[in-house]
Amino acid sequence: MSFFGFGQSADLDIVLSDGETRKKAEHKTEDGKKDRYFLFFDGETVSGKVNVTLKNPGKRLEHYGIKIEFVGQIELYYDRGNHHEFVSLVKDLARPGELSNSQSFDFEFAHVEKPYESYTGQNVKLRYFLRATISRRLNDITKEMEIVVHTLCTYPELNSSIKMEVGIEDCLHIEFEYNKSKYHMKDVIVGKIYFLLVRIKIKHMEIDIIKRETTGTGPSVYHENDTIAKYEIMDGAPVRGESIPIRLFLAGYELTPTMRDVNKKFSVRYYLNLVLIDEEERRYFKQQEITLWRKGDIVRKSMSQQAAIASQRFEGSSTPSASAQAKDDSN
Amino acid sequence: MSEPTVADTRRLNSKPQDLTDAYGPPSNFLEIDVYDPQTIGVGRNRFTTYEVRMRTNLPIFKLKESCVRRRYSDFEWLKNELERDSKIVVPPLPGKALKRQLPFRGDEGIFEESFIEERRVGLEQFINRIAGHPLAQNERCLHMFLQEESTDRNYIPGKMLQQD
Numbered sequence: 204m205s206f207f208g209f210g211q212s213a214d215l216d217i218v219l220s221d222g223e224t225r226k227k228a229e230h231k232t233e234d235g236k237k238d239r240y241f242l243f244f245d246g247e248t249v250s251g252k253v254n255v256t257l258k259n260p261g262k263r264l265e266h267y268g269i270k271i272e273f274v275g276q277i278e279l280y281y282d283r284g285n286h287h288e289f290v291s292l293v294k295d296l297a298r299p300g301e302l303s304n305s306q307s308f309d310f311e312f313a314h315v316e317k318p319y320e321s322y323t324g325q326n327v328k329l330r331y332f333l334r335a336t337i338s339r340r341l342n343d344i345t346k347e348m349e350i351v352v353h354t355l356c357t358y359p360e361l362n363s364s365i366k367m368e369v370g371i372e373d374c375l376h377i378e379f380e381y382n383k384s385k386y387h388m389k390d391v392i393v394g395k396i397y398f399l400l401v402r403i404k405i406k407h408m409e410i411d412i413i414k415r416e417t418t419g420t421g422p423s424v425y426h427e428n429d430t431i432a433k434y435e436i437m438d439g440a441p442v443r444g445e446s447i448p449i450r451l452f453l454a455g456y457e458l459t460p461t462m463r464d465v466n467k468k469f470s471v472r473y474y475l476n477l478v479l480i481d482e483e484e485r486r487y488f489k490q491q492e493i494t495l496w497r498k499g500d501i502v503r504k505s506m507s508q509q510a511a512i513a514s515q516r517f518e519g520s521s522t523p524s525a526s527a528q529a530k531d532d533s534n
Numbered sequence: 535m536s537e538p539t540v541a542d543t544r545r546l547n548s549k550p551q552d553l554t555d556a557y558g559p560p561s562n563f564l565e566i567d568v569y570d571p572q573t574i575g576v577g578r579n580r581f582t583t584y585e586v587r588m589r590t591n592l593p594i595f596k597l598k599e600s601c602v603r604r605r606y607s608d609f610e611w612l613k614n615e616l617e618r619d620s621k622i623v624v625p626p627l628p629g630k631a632l633k634r635q636l637p638f639r640g641d642e643g644i645f646e647e648s649f650i651e652e653r654r655v656g657l658e659q660f661i662n663r664i665a666g667h668p669l670a671q672n673e674r675c676l677h678m679f680l681q682e683e684s685t686d687r688n689y690i691p692g693k694m695l696q697q698d
Contacts, residue, residue, distance in 0.1 A: 393543055
């Protein structure tokens with residue numbers, strides 16, 4: 204709010220020092236649209252400049268301090284007033300005083316911990332952002348810059364297959380098998396359904412991927428289920444001894460990594476739901492949880508770059524995520 | 535420098551299927567026909583019965599073939615028993631057609647040929663739908679309806695299989 208002709212105001216702008224080279228990633232906003240934001244990983248430094256541009260040249264800007272914050276917070280939609288900040292860093296850029304000209308302030312948040320992945324869901328949002336503030340007597344001037352964080356993993360050491368026999372006594376017995384219990388987001392689910400007993404008239408069979416977002420604790424736990432995918436794997440009536448293969452490519456679906464009990468506030472879990480439908484539209488199903496994780500992109504690095512990374516690792520000066528990517532690269 | 539890893543999408547190994555299983559009769563054979571409507575009695579005391587013939591190879595049914603005569607109120611009885619004793623959402627029966635039972639109609643009312651045919655189709659759909667339900671197959675009332683001479687309204691309701 205600025206009064207015409209009275210006082211001075213300013214525009215704030217945040218510019219990253221590696222804005223030209225840093226990758227951007229797509230992320231869904233609360234109203235479902237997709238936007239691109241700068242992508243960061245755990246341990247990376249966040250640095251740049253805050254540009255203060257005075258609106259009325261010649262007039263001075265009085266202020267009570269200029270600062271920049273790096274914030275990671277969880278917002279529960281049903282409790283908007285309370286933001287749970289799990290990362291909160293501040294850098295003071297200017298002490299209370301006056302600005303007579305437009306000015307730029309450098310900032311650096313070194314090796315910032317970003318323990319969780321950015322997430323925008325049905326009832327909860329986890330986000331990271333930079334916020335520059337010029338404190339003033341009546342009203343502050345602020346500018347926020349949203350960033351996106353991805354959490355990367357490498358291939359898990361233990362990844363057993365899921366194999367189980369289920370059914371309804373004397374009616375329907377099947378044995379289902381999925382080749383892994385942990386899948387990365389561009390992986391393929393390979394499995395099979397083996398029919399041991401079929402005394403009902405099955406019309407078709409499908410496999411669904413269900414995402415369950417859980418918010419809240421104790422008595423007020425709230426689950427939000429969303430069917431991400433429905434994939435028909437069999438059309439027609441099977442008989443005993445038949446094996447139906449499953450091959451489901453995950454890359455085509457909108458997925459996030461499995462997030463368990465993030466900051467004790469929410470979880471995002473994924474389930475495979477095997478559904479058999481009989482001729483009278485009755486549904487028989489078996490749900491099984493799977494773990495989804497994000498694999499780092501393999502970047503083809505030049506020989507000199509690889510040598511540089513290898514020597515860094517030797518000296519122990521690289522961040523954990525960079526060495527994980529380099530390890531992946533050399534596999 | 536390694537190539538990006540491509541996922542192994544080969545099928546999982548499975549046991550070869552026994553040929554008698556592959557080409558033999560399926561284990562889920564169940565067919566029920568509702569046919570041959572007969573109107574019995576005279577004047578106000580008339581009613582229509584239908585032949586209900588069942589053929590199956592499901593082990594839960596004692597008889598692999600059965601043939602009984604049932605009327606609309608027997609189907610109603612079955613529906614009520616199932617709604618009371620089981621957790622199933624029972625499919626709907628064709629309508630009661632109370633309007634057709636009022637006097638001073640121009641036609642035969644509920645004994646009109648087209649109406650009887652309409653009802654026969656509805657009853658056949660109903661009984662096939664419910665007889666294939668694994669939970670309904672466990673109810674004594676269904677077995678009595680399909681395979682016993684008459685439906686004993688004084689029977690003791692219960693389940694066919696032992697419950698854990």
